[in-house]
Amino acid sequence: MSSTAELEQLAESELQKEDEEQHCVSDVPSLPPTCSLDSSYPYYDVARHGIIQVSGDDHFGRKLISFSSCLLPPSHQLDHRRLLEYLRFTLDQYVEMDYILVYFHHGLRSSNKPSLSWLRQAYGEFDRKYKKNLKTLYVVHPTNFIRIVWNIFKPLISHKFGKKLKYVNYLSELREHLNLEQLVVPADVLRHDEKLQAAQTGGAPPTVRTPPPRPPLPTQQFGVSLQYIREKNRGAVIPPVMAQTVSYLKDKGLRTEGIFRRSARVQVIKDVQKLYNLGKPVNFDDYEDVHVAAVILKTFLRELPEPLLTFRLYSCIQEITSVESSLRVGRCRQIMESLPEHHFIVAKFLLGFLHQVSQQSLTNKMSPSNLSCVFGVNLVRPRHGSISLSALTPINIFTEILIEHHDAVFGSRCTPVQPGSMENTEVLQTHCTAWFYGEH
Numbered sequence: 001m002s003s004t005a006e007l008e009q010l011a012e013s014e015l016q017k018e019d020e021e022q023h024c025v026s027d028v029p030s031l032p033p034t035c036s037l038d039s040s041y042p043y044y045d046v047a048r049h050g051i052i053q054v055s056g057d058d059h060f061g062r063k064l065i066s067f068s069s070c071l072l073p074p075s076h077q078l079d080h081r082r083l084l085e086y087l088r089f090t091l092d093q094y095v096e097m098d099y100i101l102v103y104f105h106h107g108l109r110s111s112n113k114p115s116l117s118w119l120r121q122a123y124g125e126f127d128r129k130y131k132k133n134l135k136t137l138y139v140v141h142p143t144n145f146i147r148i149v150w151n152i153f154k155p156l157i158s159h160k161f162g163k164k165l166k167y168v169n170y171l172s173e174l175r176e177h178l179n180l181e182q183l184v185v186p187a188d189v190l191r192h193d194e195k196l197q198a199a200q201t202g203g204a205p206p207t208v209r210t211p212p213p214r215p216p217l218p219t220q221q222f223g224v225s226l227q228y229i230r231e232k233n234r235g236a237v238i239p240p241v242m243a244q245t246v247s248y249l250k251d252k253g254l255r256t257e258g259i260f261r262r263s264a265r266v267q268v269i270k271d272v273q274k275l276y277n278l279g280k281p282v283n284f285d286d287y288e289d290v291h292v293a294a295v296i297l298k299t300f301l302r303e304l305p306e307p308l309l310t311f312r313l314y315s316c317i318q319e320i321t322s323v324e325s326s327l328r329v330g331r332c333r334q335i336m337e338s339l340p341e342h343h344f345i346v347a348k349f350l351l352g353f354l355h356q357v358s359q360q361s362l363t364n365k366m367s368p369s370n371l372s373c374v375f376g377v378n379l380v381r382p383r384h385g386s387i388s389l390s391a392l393t394p395i396n397i398f399t400e401i402l403i404e405h406h407d408a409v410f411g412s413r414c415t416p417v418q419p420g421s422m423e424n425t426e427v428l429q430t431h432c433t434a435w436f437y438g439e440h
Contacts, residue, residue, distance in 0.1 A: 041390075042086075042089060043082060043085065043086040043089060045079070045082060046078065046079075046082050046083050046086040047086060047389070047390075049071050049072070049073060049078070050068070050071050050184070050186075050388075050389075051067060051068055051071045051072055051083070052065065052066070052067055052086065052087060052090050052389065053065070053066045053068070053183075053184040053388060053389045054090065054093075054094070054389050054392055055182050055183050055184050055386045055387055055388070055389075056179065056182035056183075056302075056377050056381070056386060056387055057182070057298070057302060057377065057378065058100050058177065058178045058179065059177075059178070059179065059266075059299075060263050060264070060266055060269055060295060060299065061098075061263060061295045061298040061299060061302070061378075062097075062098045062099055062100050062135055062263050063094045063097060063098070063099040063100065064099075064100050064102060064178065064182060064183060065090065065091070065094065065099060065100070065101050065102070066101075066102040066103070066104065066183055066184060066185075067087075067101070067102070067103050067104065068104045068107070068184075068186050068189065069103075069104060069105055069106065069107045069108035069112070069113075070104065070106055070107020070108075070186050070188040070189060071107070071186060072107070072108070072112040072113070073112060074111045074112050075111065075112055075113070075114075078112075080114045080115075080118050083114070084118070084121070084122055084125070087122070088125070088126070088130075090389070091126075091130055093373060094373065095129055095130050095132075095133055095134075096133070096258065096261055096365075096370070097133060097258070097260075097261030097262065097373075097374060098133050098135050098261065098262055098263040099133060099134060099135065100134075100135055100136050100137075100138070100178070101134060101136070101137045101138070102138045102140060102174070102178070102183060103137065103138065103139050103140065104140050104141065104185070104186065104189045105139060105140060105141050105142055105143065105146055106140075106141045106188065106189050106192045107186075107188055107189070107192075108145070116149070116152065119149070119153070120153075123153065123157070131161055133261075134161075134164060135164065135263065136164055136166055136177075137164050137165050137166070138166050138168050138174060138177070138178075139165065139166070139167050139168065140168045140171070140174060140189070141168075141169065141170075141189070141192060141193070141196070142167045142168075142169070146167075150165075169196070170193060170196060170197060170200075171185070171189075171190070171193045172197075181386060182386045182387075183386060184386050184388060216228065217277060217278070217279075218232050218279075219232065219276075219277060219278060219279030220232075220277050221239065221240065221241050221273075221276040221277055221300070222241075222273050222276065222277055222299065222300060222303045223303045223304075223305065224305065225304065225305050225306060226239065226304065226308075226342055226343065226346060227342070230342065237342065237345050237346070238345075238346060238349050239300070239346070240276075241276055241296065241297070241300045242297065242300060242346070242349070242350065244282065244284075244293075245284075245293045245294070245296050245297040245300075246297070246349070246350075246353045248284045248290075248293045249290070249293050249294060249297070249353075249357075250353065250356065252284075252290050252293075253290040253293065253294060254356065254357060254360045254364065255360055255363045255364055256290050256291075256364055257363065257364055257365050258364070258365060258366070259290065259291070259294055259357065259364050259366055260294050260298065260357075260366060260371065260374045260375070261366070261370075261374065262291045262294070263291070263295060264287075264289055264291045264292045264294075264295045265289075268287060268289075268292055269292070269295055269296065269299065272287075272292065272296055273296070273299070276296075298374070298375070298378055301350075301375070301378040301379065302377075302378045307378075307379055307380050307381050308343060308346060308347055308350070308378075308379050308380075309339065309343070309347065309379045309380040310339065310340070310343060310380075311381075311382070311383040313335055313338070313339070313380060314380055314381065314382050314383070316335050316338075317335065317380055317394055317395060317398045318391060318394045318395075319394070320332070320394045320397055320398045320401075321393065321394045321397060328397075328401055329401055329405045329408050329409065332398060332401045332402060332405070332409050333408065333409045333410075335398075336402070336409055336410065347379075347402075347410075348410045351402045351403055351406050351409075351410065352406055352410070354368075354371050354375065354403045354406075355368075355403050355404070355406035355407075357371060358371055358403055358404065368400045368403040368404035369396075369400050371399075371400075371403055372395075372396045372397070372398075372399035372400035372403060373396055375399055376392070376395040376396045376398070376399040377392070377395060379395075379399060380395060380398075
């Protein structure tokens with residue numbers, strides 16, 4: 001068996017070989033994403049490079065955090081100790097919930113790579129708190145260097161953690177697990193993936209003709225607009241998925257520690273979505289897991305073609321950090337009152353429920369701040385592209401205000417529910433009327 005020193009030497013040699021190959025194909029280095037961070041932002045010196053991004057959730061509500069090697073500047077321009085601290089600072093905001101790490105390996109060179117001793121220190125410093133809720137570590141475009149490094153670290157890594165590692169050779173494979181549109185994928189990585197695909201097929205990748213989307217089922221609940229659901233459900237103002245999950249969680253989940261932070265079994269979530277889309281009844285008691293209803297609620301919001309707070313309000317929400325703290329509640333009320341009536345009613349229903357969840361935070365550990373980290377990206381997003389790490393702060397602040405100051409934000413606008421709009425079920429009528437008029 002090779003000694004650690006020999007493996008480290010082999011890894012360095014392999015990386016130099018990869019450097020030469022990358023130099024030969026003359027890759028144009030990626031530029032960091034446009035940075036809107038203020039220079040007073042914690043770890044601005046590291047964050048401005050865009051190396052670490054938090055960009056939405058995967059298909060099952062787990063936070064996505066990515067690390068892009070191609071955005072690492074030369075080692076003499078970056079304090080790797082500060083990089084480690086910034087990584088911990090970022091993870092600390094999400095490690096109490098289930099999360100996914102995506103590591104884009106392409107672009108790691110001898111000139112910008114952290115040392116192997118740095119990697120050892122990083123693995124040692126990230127204790128069980130960070131590893132427990134990590135569900136998967138995707139390594140995109142792995143090379144021999146990665147496999148050699150893995151062998152160096154293998155004696156230090158637990159079998160349980162090792163099972164979380166998944167190699168992904170092409171972005172198309174990653175798309176099978178994640179919504180790739182939510183990830184901030186550097187242009188250099190996209191170009192490299194195209195070259196790998198072309199080399200695999202012996203030429204330029206063929207143009208894939210996307211078939212036209214199939215029309216949704218009349219009973220469809222996921223991936224269709226609020227208006228579509230309302231029209232197909234006899235005018236129901238509150239979508240059935242939301243009404244039923246909220247009803248169940250109010251009864252069974254308010255005191256559950258970490259509610260909305262945990263994921264559920266992937267196949268169970270798929271099965272429940274299928275039942276809803278086919279118009280079949282769903283009984284959450286059958287699953288004996290309160291987190292199933294919580295994940296279904298987040299998934300419903302995330303899959304709306306237009307987010308609940310609409311594309312139009314995204315830029316207004318991004319500006320909330322420029323508003324003086326004492327005036328923010330009033331500004332949030334103004335923004336919410338500009339929503340279309342249907343979106344406003346549904347938002348009031350949802351945020352009123354989350355306010356109720358936060359009132360049990362001593363037991364469930366879900367304060368308005370914690371809930372905002374979970375729900376913010378599911379309520380609003382830009383029309384094009386993904387949410388950058390710098391854009392998360394105003395989204396989370398805005399969402400936290402909506403939850404914590406629910407009555408002040410939603411209390412002034414009172415639009416009566418249209419006659420007959422809730423006649424489909426007594427349950428929906430009770431929930432919508434009670435929440436809409438603040439009877440909770």
